[in-house]
Amino acid sequence: MHILITGAAGFLGQRLVVRLLERGELRGHTIRRLTLVDQIEAPSPDSDSVDILRLALDVAEPGALDDVLDARPHVVYHLAAVVSSAAEADLDLGMEVNFDATRTLLEGCRARGLASTRLVMASSVAAYGGDLPAVLDDMTALQPQSSYGTQKAMCELLINDYSRRGLIDGCVLRLPTIIVRPGRPNAAASSFASSILREPLNGEEAICPVTTDLAMFVMSPARVIEGLVHGAEVSGEALAPFRAFMLPGITVTVTDMLDALRQAGGEEAVTRVRHERDPRIEAIVASWPARFDARRARALGFVGDRSLSEIVAAFLAENASARSEA
Amino acid sequence: MHILITGAAGFLGQRLVVRLLERGELRGHTIRRLTLVDQIEAPSPDSDSVDILRLALDVAEPGALDDVLDARPHVVYHLAAVVSSAAEADLDLGMEVNFDATRTLLEGCRARGLASTRLVMASSVAAYGGDLPAVLDDMTALQPQSSYGTQKAMCELLINDYSRRGLIDGCVLRLPTIIVRPGRPNAAASSFASSILREPLNGEEAICPVTTDLAMFVMSPARVIEGLVHGAEVSGEALAPFRAFMLPGITVTVTDMLDALRQAGGEEAVTRVRHERDPRIEAIVASWPARFDARRARALGFVGDRSLSEIVAAFLAENASARSEA
Numbered sequence: 074m075h076i077l078i079t080g081a082a083g084f085l086g087q088r089l090v091v092r093l094l095e096r097g098e099l100r101g102h103t104i105r106r107l108t109l110v111d112q113i114e115a116p117s118p119d120s121d122s123v124d125i126l127r128l129a130l131d132v133a134e135p136g137a138l139d140d141v142l143d144a145r146p147h148v149v150y151h152l153a154a155v156v157s158s159a160a161e162a163d164l165d166l167g168m169e170v171n172f173d174a175t176r177t178l179l180e181g182c183r184a185r186g187l188a189s190t191r192l193v194m195a196s197s198v199a200a201y202g203g204d205l206p207a208v209l210d211d212m213t214a215l216q217p218q219s220s221y222g223t224q225k226a227m228c229e230l231l232i233n234d235y236s237r238r239g240l241i242d243g244c245v246l247r248l249p250t251i252i253v254r255p256g257r258p259n260a261a262a263s264s265f266a267s268s269i270l271r272e273p274l275n276g277e278e279a280i281c282p283v284t285t286d287l288a289m290f291v292m293s294p295a296r297v298i299e300g301l302v303h304g305a306e307v308s309g310e311a312l313a314p315f316r317a318f319m320l321p322g323i324t325v326t327v328t329d330m331l332d333a334l335r336q337a338g339g340e341e342a343v344t345r346v347r348h349e350r351d352p353r354i355e356a357i358v359a360s361w362p363a364r365f366d367a368r369r370a371r372a373l374g375f376v377g378d379r380s381l382s383e384i385v386a387a388f389l390a391e392n393a394s395a396r397s398e399a
Numbered sequence: 400m401h402i403l404i405t406g407a408a409g410f411l412g413q414r415l416v417v418r419l420l421e422r423g424e425l426r427g428h429t430i431r432r433l434t435l436v437d438q439i440e441a442p443s444p445d446s447d448s449v450d451i452l453r454l455a456l457d458v459a460e461p462g463a464l465d466d467v468l469d470a471r472p473h474v475v476y477h478l479a480a481v482v483s484s485a486a487e488a489d490l491d492l493g494m495e496v497n498f499d500a501t502r503t504l505l506e507g508c509r510a511r512g513l514a515s516t517r518l519v520m521a522s523s524v525a526a527y528g529g530d531l532p533a534v535l536d537d538m539t540a541l542q543p544q545s546s547y548g549t550q551k552a553m554c555e556l557l558i559n560d561y562s563r564r565g566l567i568d569g570c571v572l573r574l575p576t577i578i579v580r581p582g583r584p585n586a587a588a589s590s591f592a593s594s595i596l597r598e599p600l601n602g603e604e605a606i607c608p609v610t611t612d613l614a615m616f617v618m619s620p621a622r623v624i625e626g627l628v629h630g631a632e633v634s635g636e637a638l639a640p641f642r643a644f645m646l647p648g649i650t651v652t653v654t655d656m657l658d659a660l661r662q663a664g665g666e667e668a669v670t671r672v673r674h675e676r677d678p679r680i681e682a683i684v685a686s687w688p689a690r691f692d693a694r695r696a697r698a699l700g701f702v703g704d705r706s707l708s709e710i711v712a713a714f715l716a717e718n719a720s721a722r723s724e725a
Contacts, residue, residue: 164564203640206538212530214538216559216641223560227553233542234549238490314529315542 074102076305077141079132079178080152081109082116084254085195085297089150090117092298097122099148100191100306108141111153132174142181148305151178151194158260160221171224176231183240193304194232196225196247196317198290201362210366211318218360229317236309236316244304244312246375249292249322250361252330253388255395262357266291269330270385273345274338274392282351283327288363290322292377293384300375307373321367321377333381337389400428402631403467405458405504406478407435408442410580411521411623415476416443418624423448425474426517426632434467437479458500468507474631477504477520484586486547497550502557509566519630520558522551522573522643524616527688536692537644544686555643562635562642570630570638572701575618575648576687578656579714581721588683592617595656596711599671600664600718608677609653614689616648618703619710626701633699647693647703659707663715 076093080086090107094117097104106124109115114127130137132153153174160167175194182190201209203216215226232243254267258279265282266289272279292300300320335343367377378384402419406412416433420443423430432450435441440453456463458479479500486493501520508516527535529542541552558569580593584605591608592615598605618626626646661669693703704710 204538212532212540212542214540214641215556216538217556218563218640220560220564223556226556230541230543230549230552230556234546237544238546314544315540 074099074104074148075106075108075144075146076104076148076150077108077110077146078115078150078152079110079138080154081127082111082113083152084251084294085301086111086115086150086152087117088294088298089152089301090115092302094118094120094123096302099302102147106144108144108146110138110141132178133169135177138178138181142178142185142187145185145187145190147190149178149182149190149192150301150305151175151192154195154225155221156261157197157199157219157221160224161219164220167220167224171221172227175228179231179235179241183235187241188239189242191305191309192232192241192243193301194228194243194245195301196229196245197222198247198249198319198361200226200229200247202360205362208364208366209319209362211315211369213362233316236312237314242309243316244307244309245317246300246304246370247317247319248297248300249290249320249365251294251297252291252384254294255391262354263289265354266330269327269346270334270388273334273342274385274389276345278345278347281327281346281348282354283358284350284355285327285331285348287355287359288324288326289358289361290324290363290365291381291384292320292322293387295387296320296376296378300370303373303375307375311373318369318373319365319367320375321370322365323378323381324364325381329381333385336382337385400425400430400474401432401434401470401472402430402474402476403434403436403472404441404476404478405436405464406476406480407453408437408439409478410577410582410620411627412437412441412476412478413443414620414624415478415627416441418628420444420446420449422628425628428473432470434470434472436464436467458504459495461503464504464507468504468511468513471511471513471516473516475504475508475516475518476627476631477501477518480521480551481547482587483523483525483545483547486550487545490546493546493550497547498553501554505557505561505567509561513567514565515568517631517635518558518567518569519627520554520569520571521627522555522571523548524573524575524645524687526552526555526573528686531688534690534692535645535688537641537695539688559642562638568635569642570633570635571643572626572630572696573643573645574623574626575616575646575691577620577623578617578710580620581717588680589615591680592656595653595672596660596714599660599668600711600715602671604671604673607653607672607674608680609684610676610681611653611657611674613681613685614650614652615684615687616689616691617651617707617710618646618648619713621713622646622702622704626696629699629701633701637699644695644699645691645693646701647696648691649704649707650690651707655707659711662708663711
């Protein structure tokens, strides 16, 4: 089993590598080789049993993946992308990396007859937009209101068509907002959703820029990684007639998040959250769908978090283990 | 008012040119110039008042439309496309003509700052597919089951994004099945829908390859042309948040069509229809959505046919006038 991962140095890429090395197998076959592609050499654990190749290259460069595809990977995780804000700031960059590079990857697989290679791509809740119903499902139209969402939606269509034609065996997972991300607050509009849990639990202050009754559709990093693993293993026939769908996140309000914070860190932790509403962030986050009937993913065997407390407990356990290692 | 039409030699392109010359104005401005682009020089009436430029070129060639866009058209009708069966037979050809040429056109407009140029594109009922609900609306997901439908859906997303970014002022009309088309039966799966009306009314035999309770979503050529005209005139603000939607066709069964044929041509006409079911054609046509709540288009002022009898009467009138001219 040879697995190629683009965007392997990213948050999800790094965790996926760790998880795959832990498992040692995918689709019932021992993992022999991991090819990790990113703009920088992707950090990863070493392994005695798996041949790990780390390549620093730009997937948007013509021919960049030629050698890698010549090695005929059995599974390709295509996680390389420019993020939402960058794609909005620079249309050409977004089109090149988020769309053209995906098309080039599909063409590369087609040219080499990699019809049975499973291509797993990450799409996003940002593919949805417009006048949405109160509860979405997998038959809700994609009317993205950002260039990032547009590019992801176009990739979904293309991967579905290449799969339908038998040129590749694709599976596209639309990811909910991921909480609790490690690290520091950043410029992403969704950053607060991790921050208002992470910082107070680490004894620091956090800012909540939105009204507390705002709802979001969320999933823990561990469940997303399990989703990526299952995305490589789920049967191709079961994926017809359309190979893109939403992972089964859970709907939580900011109040739910503050309750979970209280449960995990006491009233003191909750007082570390300063409420300073930012209408710009609130408008962006409120435009994302929060309620989803992810029936399709569940029927295909994808699993969501059981509760927000479980998500917070997992974060605390991971945090403690990272600290004891440090 | 300078109007550019790609695919101007096609069935819709030719009728659109005639209609625009009849009107003499669009968006409140006198039409001064028509640029007709197709692989062959597009036939069209002559005009004393309108400067008509007929260009034989391939819109998929790099730079093909450079000179035309340098002339800064106010309205672009982008009708050039390879049809469904050709796009399915040749993925590269379909991608080049149906997708890449559209993207090049958008980029050409962007490079020239044609932000207020209204781009009207024809999309298709073939953009829909998969496990569809009994009645569709404009929030039903596009899960196309053909490369043609995939390419059209990708163009819709791109035109919406370029419009949202203020680079172009786009409007994409999803067309129902058009009946009654003039001419002869052809290889299209939908060909019978025009044929079982047209041929018997002309005293000839026709073959009906599908069960009589099969339903289709249809529109007359005249209403489609009026839709294209209105697509150039409808307000850009009203088109947000998504610039592609289905025109208001009507749902008719084959039985309805045979009844309309009886009404127009008597029992004798109906006996000219031979019923020879073709499971291949039946499967394709049955996969197309037949029932649509085209609320969005109606709210935007697009108008559908009142009845099937009206469609047949219009065909007969046009037929008679074509014969008297011949």
